[in-house]
Amino acid sequence: MSSGSPPGATRPGRPDPAAGRRFRDLLTAERRSAALYAGLAEGATGQRREIFTELAKVERKHAEHWAGKLTELGEPVPGVARPDPRTRMLSWLAGRFSADAVLPYVERAEHADAGLYQHDPAATAAMAVDERSHARVLTRLRNRGADEANHGGGYGDDPKEIIRREHWHRGDRSGALRAAVFGVNDGLVSNTSLVMGFAGSGAAHTVILFAGLAGLLAGAFSMAAGEYISMRSQREAYQREISLEAEELREDPAAEADELALIYRAKGLDAEEAERVAATIMKDQDAALDTMAREELGLDPDELGSPWSAAFSSLLAFTLGAVVVVLPYLFGSGLAALVAAIALACLALFAVGATIGLLNGRTPMRAGIRQLLVGGAAALLVFGIGHLIGG
Secondary structure: OOOOOOOOOOOOOOOOHHHHHHHHHHHHHHHHHHHHHHHHHHOOOHHHHHHHHHHHHHHHHHHHHHHHHHHHHOOOOOOOOOOOHHHHHHHHHHHHHOHHHOHHHHHHHHHHOOOOOOOOOOOOHHHHHHHHHHHHHHHHHHHOOHHHHOHHHOOOOOHHHHHHHHHHHOOOHHHHHHHHHHHHHHHHHHHHHHHHHHHHOOOOHHHHHHHHHHHHHHHHHHHHHHHHHHHHHHHHHHHHHHHHHHHHHHHOHHHHHHHHHHHHHHOOOOHHHHHHHHHHHHOOHHHHHHHHHHHOOOOOOOOOOOHHHHHHHHHHHHHHHHOOOOHHHHHOOHHHHHHHHHHHHHHHHHHHHHHHHHHOOOOHHHHHHHHHHHHHHHHHHHHHHHHHHHO
16 A cells, blocks of 8 residues: 555455444444434334434444444454444433434434445445434424424324424423533532632531532522523523414414425425415414414524523532532531542542533543633642642
């Protein structure tokens, strides 16, 4: 192989260790993708199950391609391993909450890999097309909704049934999950830094404990109040948009029908079919308002968000993170409590970072270490400041 030979090309009759390693890595990656889509399919129904199953089938076909490349090199083909932690976690979340909770992370990973095989001489042209297609399919699943993903089910169904099938893609469960993780992180970093600052000043055990509890309560209630006000304002704004849409439907239903038909034409229907679907939906005022809210405003009238639920979730997430460094001072004091608090905080920082890494498709170890270094540096800095002031 000359110095200008493309990656993956091999010299006849000679082993190529680098190509073998690359093929094994690609084989493992495709098997993981197949396992993930299979896991998503298990927790889905209808057209969504069929789509995820088809994606898993394509990924298994890609894996077979790389297994064949290893065989051509005379390299052993590894057996199918147990799904990795990220795959198990995302599959569990999809089964527990719905695919909405994980689609953004899977979509992000697919877009990052969309050009993976574009210039790879060892891959087929069809594989490059498949990878780009997967990214687009996931984007449509998350953003465009069941009118495209469930097109095989037919637009001739009852309008309310069409709307019911669209519910899955409008929820904000993925956002709630992400907010929960970062809420825990906020509580952990801020209260660890606060407690370390008092510990560094040489304050008494009771003072450190009070500071930690005060930081926990103040931060948790502040987060809850802020989230309540934010969600309440957002909900009121959404309700006003829906009420204005209802008024437009009452005053000029023909114009709204034309607008809805245009929306469906933009989604790929021909003019006649789009007008038929719009006319069918407009026969039911409730269905028309629900559909216009979803299609024109991008809102789900049934899932505008609960201010109280958002406030409680923020309070709980912050508390879970903030309580970690307080626990040792509830049961001990002095150097032992300080060492225990540092150890627990380090473990928690690493765990939060690793979790964020898993959700984002990054290496958990690297993400955990990064989070530990960043959070630890903040706590160490405040500890030093406290020591200087206290001294």
